[in-house]
Amino acid sequence: MAVVLDPIMNSPVPTEIKQASSTELQITWSDGQVCTYPVAHLRRNCRCAACVDEWTGAQILKPSDVNDSVKPITLNPVGNYAINIEWSDGHKSGIYTFEHLRELCPAQ
Ligand SMILES: [Zn+2]
Numbered sequence: 001m002a003v004v005l006d007p008i009m010n011s012p013v014p015t016e017i018k019q020a021s022s023t024e025l026q027i028t029w030s031d032g033q034v035c036t037y038p039v040a041h042l043r044r045n046c047r048c049a050a051c052v053d054e055w056t057g058a059q060i061l062k063p064s065d066v067n068d069s070v071k072p073i074t075l076n077p078v079g080n081y082a083i084n085i086e087w088s089d090g091h092k093s094g095i096y097t098f099e100h101l102r103e104l105c106p107a108q
Helices: 039-044 098-104
Strands: 014-021 024-029 034-038 072-078 082-087 095-097
Touching: 024 039, 034 039, 034 098, 039 082, 082 098, 095 098
Parallel strands: none
Antiparallel strands: 014 024, 024 034, 072 082, 082 095
């Protein structure tokens, strides 16, 4: 008998998201990992249709298009799998799945 595990249910989820400093966002995960993200890095890794070509996966947004002073204005949960971030540069279509956020977690 094999036990089939739901990969979504067994993925870590954020238990706390907070502004760590004026330029960093900190996420604490359900498995205990703590990730501190430079916010400009998150903004540059947006995967929405305006930032990444939906068909080819090629990045449209250039790192130089994002000012280092960009800030998250609001964070909105999207279902139980992602967060939407509205940015100070007016960009608000970006959705960051928890899986993507874990990939972006900088080495501590
Ligand atoms: Zn985007």
